[in-house]
Structures are given as structure tokens and as C-alpha cells.
Amino acid sequence: MILKKKSIIRKKIFGFLEKPRVSIFRSNKHIYAQVIDDYKGNTLISASSKKLLKFYKNRREKKITKKELSYKIGNLLGNIIKSYGITQILFDRNGYIYHGRVKALAKGLRNVGLQF
Template sequence: MKRRIRGIKNRPRLCVFRSNKHIYAQIIDDSNNQIIASSSTLTQIMKQNMKLSNNCDAARSIGKNIAQKSKALGIREIVFDRQNKIYHGRIQALAEAVRKEGIKF
């Protein structure tokens, strides 16, 4: 049986979704069912700064962006949810960028 990953108020969930062309990251408070912050390769600011949206460099910039947004909201610890994707490639690049910004998980 699969356990469900849940975030709490003082430690929300960082949910990462990867498609073939884009990568999305959301910080979710599961106790209130609210998305606190989000970032993706589809946002206008991110589109201007990157040439390709489906490589590790794009994932690193999304990770850095979501970490900066969470630090601005006072979030220092999160629960990482990779949605059954293996911890490799773009998922790993995003996670390492978030850790490098000082967010713990």
C-alpha cells in the first residue's frame, strides 16, 4: 500500500511535476488545502531567462525561484514530494537547487 505524502502548516509539501516539455513546483499546505507558492517553466519571467524548458538548467532555475519564494514567506523546512518519479535528472537538479538556497528537507 502506498503512503501519501502530506505537509503540515510549519512544514509544507513541495510538489514537483515533470512533463516532457516543462517542470512545475508548488508549495502546498495540506492542512488548509492551499497552494502557498508556485513556479514553473511556463511563467513569463522564467521563459525570458531560459532557452530550453526541458533540461536540468531550467529545473535548477525553477528550484532556485521556488526556494526564494518560500524563504520570503518564512518557510525554511519542507516535505519533498516527487510524485513517484525517480530522483534523477531534472527532479534531482531542482531538489539540489532548493537545498543550495538553504531549504531543508
């Protein structure tokens, strides 16, 4: 079901350098986000909760929920995108429902000032 949705969505969304596509992959434990230039077929930036979780485990802070972690990934990715001078992106939720962790990641991107 998701593969069919993905193929339909991918035909409609095409990112380029001025307005790249932010693609999301959500597993049971982690969430991954990539900034992709479809014109060249390159991944410009990537971020994942797996990498960020190592930082929190080393600091021995309180447990962080998946939704909070997704928001922080969105914030982190948004700040990196803004440092490249990009203000607009295409948000590719990859067939996932806009709810929960996907929504939190999008909220993190929007709070930085990105438009989509």
C-alpha cells in the same frame, strides 16, 4: 504504474504550514512545482519552467537546457519560500525517480538553504 506510486506516497506525506509539501509534476517539455499546505488544502506558491522560459526567450540569451531550467526553478521557488520564513519542507517527487530534472530542482531548493 505512476498512479499507484502516487497514492502510496501521498498516504505517507502530509505537509502543514510550518513544513509544507513541495509537489513536482514533470512533463516532457516543462517542470512544475507547487508548495502545498495539506491541512487547509491550499496551494501557497507555484512556479513552472513555462513561465521562466518566457523570460529567457524575451532576453534572447543562449539556449538553456531542461536541467538548468529545473535548477533555476528550484532556486526561484526556494527564495520565495525563504521570504515567507519557512526553512523546512517535505519534498514530494510524485513517484518520479530522483534523477535528472527532479534532482536539479531539489539541488536548487537545497542551495537556497531549505532542509528536507
